[in-house]
Amino acid sequence: EVHLVESGGGLVQPGGSLRLSCVVSGFTFSGFWMSWVRQAPGKGLEWLANIKDDGSEKNYVDSVKGRFTISRDNAKNSLYLQMNSLRAEDAAIYYCARERVAARVALEYWGQGTLVTVSS
Amino acid sequence: DIQMTQSPPSLSASVGDRVTITCQASQDISIYLNWYQQKPGKAPQLLIYDASNLHTGVPSRFSGSGSGTDFTFTISSLQPDDISTYYCQGHGTFGGGTKVEIK
Numbered sequence: 035e036v037h038l039v040e041s042g043g044g045l046v047q048p049g050g051s052l053r054l055s056c057v058v059s060g061f062t063f064s065g066f067w068m069s070w071v072r073q074a075p076g077k078g079l080e081w082l083a084n085i086k087d088d089g090s091e092k093n094y095v096d097s098v099k100g101r102f103t104i105s106r107d108n109a110k111n112s113l114y115l116q117m118n119s120l121r122a123e124d125a126a127i128y129y130c131a132r133e134r135v136a137a138r139v140a141l142e143y144w145g146q147g148t149l150v151t152v153s154s
Numbered sequence: 155d156i157q158m159t160q161s162p163p164s165l166s167a168s169v170g171d172r173v174t175i176t177c178q179a180s181q182d183i184s185i186y187l188n189w190y191q192q193k194p195g196k197a198p199q200l201l202i203y204d205a206s207n208l209h210t211g212v213p214s215r216f217s218g219s220g221s222g223t224d225f226t227f228t229i230s231s232l233q234p235d236d237i238s239t240y241y242c243q244g245h246g247t248f249g250g251g252t253k254v255e256i257k
Contacts, residue, residue, distance in 0.1 A: 071198075071248075078241065078248060078249075078250050079190075079198060079243075079251070080248065081246040084246070095155055095247070129197055134200070137188070139245065139246045140203035140209075142200045142209065144197035
């Protein structure tokens with residue numbers, strides 16, 4: 035059974051940094067593109083970034099370019115999101131998701147999310 | 155970045171009704187359009203990928219169509235369990251969502 039478990043969320047001050055992790059099981063991690071998506075409280079979904087199965091290609095939404103970095107460690111079945119220069123508007127539930135093979139950014143499995151709060 | 159415009163923002167329909175949601179992309183995205191269902195407090199679930207392909211295990215009352223910039227999502231016969239918020243997604247970018255309620 036496919037499982038994705040995010041961790042690393044919490045309270046951070048504006049301007050601070052946080053590193054989110056997503057540990058997966060139940061499938062061959064190195065065979066799939068992976069994405070990060072966030073959802074601010076009471077708001078819609080925002081796709082943030084994705085990374086190719088071997089880590090050689092990364093894509094970002096404009097709003098996080100230069101501040102967030104997606105990475106992965108296939109040996110550890112882990113996906114990461116390094117978030118720097120955090121702002122109040124970055125407060126959200128952050129989800130990792132597995133992309134369906136050969137379907138562009140179709141997110142077929144999701145974690146339960148980890149909550150990031152940005153406040154002084 | 156591509157912009158996705160989804161409408162309506164909300165709708166109310168009766169059980170058994172046909173429900174239609176539209177999504178418009180700011181530029182041609184071919185067939186690369188996905189639809190998701192999200193229930194309160196839960197992660198979204200993929201329903202349709204590549205505009206018209208039903209994801210594994212998704213009931214056949216859900217369907218999608220379109221290409222280029224204009225797409226449609228349909229529930230052929232609304233069921234009580236379909237009460238959710240639905241999102242389109244093109245090239246990563248999500249639409250604003252449509253909250254579906256029972257009349």
